[in-house]
Amino acid sequence: MAGALAHLHGRQTFLSFSKSHPGSPSSPAAFRPVTVAVGQSQSYWASIDAKIEDHLKKSIPIRPPVEVFEPMQYLTLSPPRTAASALCVAACELVGGHRDDAVAAASAVHLMHAAAFAHEHLPLTDRARPKLAVHHQYNPNIELLTGDGILPFGFELLAKSVDPARNNSDRVLRVIVEITRAVGSQGTVDGQYREFLCTQSDGDELCDAGWVEYVCEKKEGGLHACGAACGAILGGGNEEEIERLRKYGLYVGTMQGMLHGAGRNKEGTKEAAEKLRALALKELDIFSSRKTEPIASLVQANLVNA
Amino acid sequence: MAGALAHLHGRQTFLSFSKSHPGSPSSPAAFRPVTVAVGQSQSYWASIDAKIEDHLKKSIPIRPPVEVFEPMQYLTLSPPRTAASALCVAACELVGGHRDDAVAAASAVHLMHAAAFAHEHLPLTDRARPKLAVHHQYNPNIELLTGDGILPFGFELLAKSVDPARNNSDRVLRVIVEITRAVGSQGTVDGQYREFLCTQSDGDELCDAGWVEYVCEKKEGGLHACGAACGAILGGGNEEEIERLRKYGLYVGTMQGMLHGAGRNKEGTKEAAEKLRALALKELDIFSSRKTEPIASLVQANLVNA
Numbered sequence: 001m002a003g004a005l006a007h008l009h010g011r012q013t014f015l016s017f018s019k020s021h022p023g024s025p026s027s028p029a030a031f032r033p034v035t036v037a038v039g040q041s042q043s044y045w046a047s048i049d050a051k052i053e054d055h056l057k058k059s060i061p062i063r064p065p066v067e068v069f070e071p072m073q074y075l076t077l078s079p080p081r082t083a084a085s086a087l088c089v090a091a092c093e094l095v096g097g098h099r100d101d102a103v104a105a106a107s108a109v110h111l112m113h114a115a116a117f118a119h120e121h122l123p124l125t126d127r128a129r130p131k132l133a134v135h136h137q138y139n140p141n142i143e144l145l146t147g148d149g150i151l152p153f154g155f156e157l158l159a160k161s162v163d164p165a166r167n168n169s170d171r172v173l174r175v176i177v178e179i180t181r182a183v184g185s186q187g188t189v190d191g192q193y194r195e196f197l198c199t200q201s202d203g204d205e206l207c208d209a210g211w212v213e214y215v216c217e218k219k220e221g222g223l224h225a226c227g228a229a230c231g232a233i234l235g236g237g238n239e240e241e242i243e244r245l246r247k248y249g250l251y252v253g254t255m256q257g258m259l260h261g262a263g264r265n266k267e268g269t270k271e272a273a274e275k276l277r278a279l280a281l282k283e284l285d286i287f288s289s290r291k292t293e294p295i296a297s298l299v300q301a302n303l304v305n306a
Numbered sequence: 307m308a309g310a311l312a313h314l315h316g317r318q319t320f321l322s323f324s325k326s327h328p329g330s331p332s333s334p335a336a337f338r339p340v341t342v343a344v345g346q347s348q349s350y351w352a353s354i355d356a357k358i359e360d361h362l363k364k365s366i367p368i369r370p371p372v373e374v375f376e377p378m379q380y381l382t383l384s385p386p387r388t389a390a391s392a393l394c395v396a397a398c399e400l401v402g403g404h405r406d407d408a409v410a411a412a413s414a415v416h417l418m419h420a421a422a423f424a425h426e427h428l429p430l431t432d433r434a435r436p437k438l439a440v441h442h443q444y445n446p447n448i449e450l451l452t453g454d455g456i457l458p459f460g461f462e463l464l465a466k467s468v469d470p471a472r473n474n475s476d477r478v479l480r481v482i483v484e485i486t487r488a489v490g491s492q493g494t495v496d497g498q499y500r501e502f503l504c505t506q507s508d509g510d511e512l513c514d515a516g517w518v519e520y521v522c523e524k525k526e527g528g529l530h531a532c533g534a535a536c537g538a539i540l541g542g543g544n545e546e547e548i549e550r551l552r553k554y555g556l557y558v559g560t561m562q563g564m565l566h567g568a569g570r571n572k573e574g575t576k577e578a579a580e581k582l583r584a585l586a587l588k589e590l591d592i593f594s595s596r597k598t599e600p601i602a603s604l605v606q607a608n609l610v611n612a
Binding site for chain 1: 371421458465490491498
């Protein structure tokens, strides 16, 4: 398990996306946590990551037909992680919910990210310049269709998490709407489209700092905002708590996209990310500082390269 | 509005998919009904089609950002129709439900079909032989991303159809699970994968009558089964009614796929389709024959080319 070490401005360090890819074709990559923070925070995020990984592996076992489920598990577990799914669990716990209330939604958030990642790297005939050279374990048709299967599966996981004993059907329905909006035409897809316009353009006029911020807000920002809001909804948070955590996620995700997204290190983006860090922490001020310690470590923690 | 005329075995005629594509780039195609049957059946299906079209157009108006919503509306309304979405409304009415109870689910079923159609015709680098020469209104990246936006939007439409006054949240959640399964890795996606294997192969050994039946069952069969089952669930049908209508949809859809799917006219498929017609009608025998008249016209009606 390897977290990436990110040093910025001396003591201030941020969680980073792991961009490495698994080498072995036969075994899907281990579900790598986004980062490993030190001490209590380290074990907190690691335990959440393990819980989500376990849920995903149980939900997508490799079973016949193997040609369907092997790529499905592989493309689910191999993409670089984001903190969006773990944030869903952390937000749920912060508002007083139980970890189990959020694990299906956290898994669904990860599945949306995995489907988007697979489609984003497909070799289409009008994608002359792939934005990132990623390892393709399967051929394009399989990666397209598997992404098409992963996305509805995420909604199935969610819908099936309804439990009469918990009386949570209204919350789950609300979470489904949250996720559809975050990943749809005005969320992730919009970010991918704008990013594509820049990566395929000859000049830099489309790709300034404003562009970086827009893309990061729609992609990483939107997914983290969704993860945090969904966790708060499922944990029984009130409307203020939900909206505060949504904004916290938006700032955290946008910041991470700015700092670690390929081709986004434009002039001024580091400074903008710094501002986002401060804004993110401010959103937590309605909660007691003792309770926010774990979730705030997403932007505060010193990281170790495990 | 043009329905396709299909004559088979003298008087026995079937509804057919319209394969024509709109010519005008600026105006999305009119939502063409799958068929126009004569007399009462004609107006029955036409009124359902109009209702679904109206719901879709209102749900996806062309608004800013136009570069997002124009392709979204176009790719929703332009693909060849299937009867799966209309069947959702007809099944709902057959079990005593109101048309309005099923229109969101019927629209979602159509959106799933539209997203699958867009992705199925993407020019990927390993798709040396496109299965059908279709008109591409937009470039591949837009068609990929728009499909990725249409799919979650279908689930959003559904989740938002929950209405406390109707107390329908459990039914809607069940319908979400039905749809995720029909379109996912063991449904539409599986059918697309198997179809791809054949269309890309040199020989015909993969593409026999058994292959045709499998592909049609997973694609058209699964979607029609899902449409009919969802309609019955939303209309308040009992478990037997739901399962009968699911099977009716499965037979109707598989039959239509066999008769009208490109490259599927293998030896024996017409005979197999004939058998499916009889099986389909048998599933309706628990309902009064007066009530089943409209829905049975899907496999019985004489068609006119309107």
